[in-house]
Amino acid sequence: MSTEETLSNSSNESVEEVKNISSFHLFFKQLWVMIKRNAILQKRYYKSTLTQIIIGPILFLLLLFILQEADNQQSLKSNLHPLSYPLDGVQPCQGRDVNSPCINLMFTPDTVENRAILFNFAKNNEKRTGNSLPFSNVTLEIGKVPDETLGIVPVASSDFIYDYTLHHPNFTTFGIEFTSVAGPPINYRYQIWFNSTLMANNSDIFSEQVLAFQRGIDEAIISFTSGDSATSQTSATFNINLKDWPKLPPKQISNQIISQFGATFFFCANMIIFISILNTIVTEKEEKLKDNLITMGLKVEIYWLSYFISNSYLIIICSLITCLGGLAFGFFVFKNSNFAVIFLTFLLFGLAMITFGFFVTIFCRRSRVAVLVGIFLFIIGLLFESFVFSNEFIGYIWWDPTTNSAGRYILMFIPFFNFGKIFLDISHLTSGKIDELTQTLIPGPGFKWDDLFKKIDDTKQIPPPIQSLYFLLMNIAFYSFLTWYFDKVIPDEYGNRVNPLFFLTPSYYGFKFKKNFNLQDWLNRNKNSNEDEKHDDDDVADERISAFNPEYDVALRICNLRKVYRQSLFVKSELDKVAVKNLCLTLKESKCLALLGQNGAGKSTTINIISGVVRATSGDALLYGYSVKDDINQIRTIMGVCPQHDILFNDLTAREHIELYAGIKNIPVEEIQKLVDERLASVRLNKVADKLAGGYSGGMKRRLSMIIATIGDPKILFLDEPTTGMDPINRRYVWSFIENFKRGRVIILTTHSMEEADVLGDRICIMAHGKLRAIGNSIRLKNKFGGGYRVSLVTRIEDSIKLKQWMQNIIPEATLEDDSAGSLLYELPISTLPNLPTLIKWLEENDEKSIIEPDKKLIKSWGISQKTLEEAFLRLIRDANPGGYSGYEKTTNEINQ
Ligand SMILES: Nc1ncnc2c1ncn2[C@@H]1O[C@H](COP(=O)(O)OP(=O)(O)OP(=O)(O)O)[C@@H](O)[C@H]1O
Known part of the structure; x- marks a missing residue:
């Protein structure tokens, strides 16, 4: 059978047959071809795919392993001969800044004995450290701090020391209160006050400073009691050396690094897939590939579902590799956990991040912005996982009764918060802890399936781990729903959006209360008194009458179509552009309508409205009885569109393109190969059928776009400048294809080639400033306007x-x-x-x-x-632009100026 016969046979299919495709079957068919397409791209870009699912997790596991090993190397070292070092004296005090005044020592009560003891102390200490601690005569007041650094200051009572340090924290190094009891023998008692929280004051509880101070005081008391006068040489000095015990490495090593940083590293591994999703989906949106798929009949739900499935198996593989890799590296979190629990954790986290990524893409129109948003989220997540969930104290603080619960209610909507929590729970039970005193590992009890449902710590309010898994599941459902909803209601770049309450309408669920379509009612609805009509050319006026004549049997009927591109959604502006002005047109079956017009005349807008890409401001079009306004989904099943700019997947071949769109159009599998060969041959692309479309020349891409538009043998074919950039030979092949194809269908094409309009157009329309200026066949236009x-x-x-x-x-x-x-x-x-x-x-x-x-x-x-059509065209354009044609369509503002 020749191409011509095949085309005419297939066109005999009734519109009803085309539309009555089983929606169930179509759903799975479309889903299958979309998943197949995603798989082809994943395979074609196997390096990127492998990075996402294997190299990413393994790399991060390896990094964790290296860090863990480095940490263990430290703790595995034995120190059998720790160095001994002498205990030094008390260092000078330090205020808030290095040079700000401070008090070295306050003492009470101010007695002769106590002064003598402290004098001895100061003397010995000066010998050791060179730090002179003179007695001060300043009387300290609670409300005041001294202007200069003080050595040893007598104060009235221990209450004063308390009050003073309370009012001026981090100002005083030591305080001492003597409470010696008279003997014999005298019981020397004293209490040292020090600041345990301020290392800068050198008085940390574990530091040597307290020890040095105590040693100094004891020396001074001994000197005092042994009869040494305060002025003489101190006879008693204690030289103390400090030495650590010999250290043996612990018998078992801990997994502290993975417990602390595991959540961070696994989050990073997951982010590779997340950012890749953002980039891929938003690039498809930016290049209008998604819109084109939808225009060709793909259901938007299938688009998202296919991406969900295609990324889900990446997540499954990635989670498996992470779990198996974790076991291979011997990490406790994996070794001591129930495999199902840990796998489920990674799986649900991965899936939740996919849907979260989908949601983010809804708000990004440019891939560059999407990647930036991805990096921003990456940094936020990284900080979150590394600071919040790196230790139990901060990680569980969200569930502390004193913490405001609003924070965690908000955060549970973020997948990496839920992941961080469950990972903390798992590491709490799986990773052992090194006992600081005995330096031995106390192994964790492990995480069993049942532990999912138990509280981690009965004494705290922390919920059982299963809650985080439920929240991850909730995240998946929540973000899937939001993606589905906002994808419909957020306006696209043409301002199209669905009514926010669309889900309340029965038609959304396919229930259509079949009202008997009444053409007369439809015509009445679209009637519109229009001042411009008075200036219409005769043929244009006749066309308007035909469009509103219910007796006139046509396949395409456009009535008063109008499009205003508004600058603002809410207010009218001088800058608003009326792109199409009350257009009325008709076209019978098996005819081709050629739209001619200067740049910006409104041709593409007209095609975009009729093909459902742009919503009309007013007016409507009927295609084979379907209204563009009300039945665009039905129209999509019987239409094909070749947009003005090639919308092709650079990484798919011509064959794969046709297979994809054939699947979307529900063409039986056994017919697809024949269709591929036949259509590609008809525009001479069969020799490059298996080459990537990204490498095609402009003309080849155009031919491929043209052929794609004809897949599924649409009853209505829109061709927006189909032969731009084609050489004369290929152009003729395309013309001959279109000529054969038009039988039993309607074709609407826009072109700037008069020759093309002359050859293909059974009816030719000339538009200027959004208005129809002339209509007729080529001879009529030439005769009427060519002169x-x-x-x-x-x-x-x-x-x-x-x-x-x-x-x-x-x-x-x-x-x-x-x-x-x-x-x-x-x-x-x-x-x-x-x-x-x-x-x-x-x-x-x-x-x-x-x-x-x-x-x-x-x-x-x-x-x-x-005279030629071109001359007719030029004359009409001259007439339409009495002030001269500036080469582009002016805005209302410019025209008024
Ligand atoms: N999304 C838009 N927002 C605002 N104005 C628009 C938009 N799309 C088109 N226009 C304006 O509407 C007018 C008609 O544009 P359209 O693309 O339909 O013209 P055209 O006849 O197809 O031109 P060309 O031959 O150059 O493709 C132009 O002035 C254009 O600037």
Whole structure:
């Protein structure tokens, strides 16, 4: 069967048959081809896919392993001979800043004995450290801090020390209160006050400073009791050396690094897939690939579902590899856990991040923005996992009764918060802890399936781990729902959006209360009194009447279609652009309508409205009885669109493109290969069928776009400048294809090629400023606006006056358009057609090429031609732009200026 026969046979299929495709079958067919397409791309970009699912997790596991090993190397070291070092004296005090004043020591009560003891202390300490601690005569007041650093200051009572340090924290290094009891023997008692929280004051509880101070005081007491006077040399000095116990490495090593940083690292591994999803989906949106799939009949739900499934198996593999890798590296979190629990944790987290990613893509129109948003979320998540969930104290603080619960109610909507919590729970039970005192590992009890349902710590309010898994499941459902909803209600770049309450309408669920369609009602609804109509050309006015005539049987009927591109959603503006003005058109089956017009005339907008890409501001179109406004989904099943700019997947071949769209159009599998070969051959792309479309030339891409539009043998075909960039030979192949294809369908094409409109257009419309200026077939337009014929005559300069007189006699209506150096150009109106034979006869007789007396002949050469469509077009454009055509469509504002 020839291409022509196949096309005409398939076009005989009734519209009803086309639309009555089982929606169940179509659903799975479309889902299957979309998953297949995703799989092809994943395979084609196997390096990126492998990075996402294998290299990513393994790399992060390896990093964790290296870190863990480095940490263990430290703790595995034995230190059998720790160095011994002498205990030093008390260092000078330090205020809030290095040079700000401070108090070294306050003491009470101020007695002679105590002064003598402290004098001894200061003397010995100065010898050891060079730090002089003189007695101060300043009387401290609670409300004041001294202007200079003080050494040893007597104060009234221990209450004063308490109050003073309370009012001026981090100001005083030590305080001492003597409470010696008289003997004999005298019981020397004292209490040291120090600041355990401020390391800068050198008084940390574990530091040597307290020890040094105590040693100094004890020395001083001994000197005092042994009779050394306060002024003499101190006889008693204690030299103390400090030395650590020999250290043996613990028998078992801990997994502290993975418990602390595991959540961070596994989050990072997951983010590779997350950012890749953002980039892929938003790039498809930016390049209008998604819109094109939808226009070709793909259900938007299937688009998302296919991406969910295609990424789900990546997540499954990635989670498996993470769990198996974790086991192979011997991490406790994996070794001591129930495999199902840990796998489920990674799986649900991965799936929740996929749906979260889908949701984010709804708000991004440019892939660059999407990647930036991805990186931003990555940094937030990284900080979250590394600071919040790196230890139990901060990680569980969200469930502390003193913490406001609002925070965790908000955070549970973020998948990485829920992941961090359950990972903390798992590491709490699986990773052992090194006992600081015994330096031995106390292994964790492990995480069993039942532990999912138990509280981690009965004493705290922390919920059982299963709650985080439920929240992850909730995240999946929540973000899937939001993606589905907002994808519909957020306006696209043309301002199209669905009513926010669309889900309350029965039609959304396929229940259509079949009202009997009444054409007259529909016509009445779209009737509109229009001032502009008065200036319509006769044919345009007739076309308007035909469009509103219910008796007139046509496949396409456009009534008062109008589109205003608004600058603002809410207010009218001078900058609003009326792209299409109350357009009325009709077209019968098996006809092709060619839309001609200057740049910005409204041709693409017209096609975009009828194909459902853009919503009309008012008016409507009926295609085979379906209203564009109400039945666009049905129209999509019977239409094909070749958009003005090629919308192709650079990474798919021509064959894969056709297979994809054939699946979307529900073409039986057994017919697809035949269709691929036949269609590609018809536009001579069969030799490059298996080459990636990204490598095609402009003309090849155009031909592929054209062929895609014809898949599924649509009853309505929209071709927006289908042959732009094609060489003349290929253009003719495409023309011949379109000519064959139009039987039993309607084709609407826009073009800037007069030749193309002439060859293909059964009806030609010329538009300017959104308005229909002329309509008819090529001959009619040429005759009506092209103005008849053109005669060129060449004579000797001296004979030109004579020749002009002759022309005047034969055809008085002829107008001389050009007269230069004996070359004359006449324009003949169509009314002169009866005179043409006489003119031609006369021209032949007077042509010097004739053999009889050539020297005496008047005319050196001549030519006669019918005016072209281009001339008709130019005239209409000239008329439409009395002020001159600036090359682009002006805004209302510019026109007014
Ligand atoms: N999304 C839009 N927002 C605002 N104005 C728009 C938009 N799309 C088109 N227009 C304006 O509407 C007018 C008609 O545009 P349209 O693309 O339909 O013209 P066209 O006849 O197809 O032009 P061309 O031959 O250059 O493709 C132009 O002035 C254009 O600037």
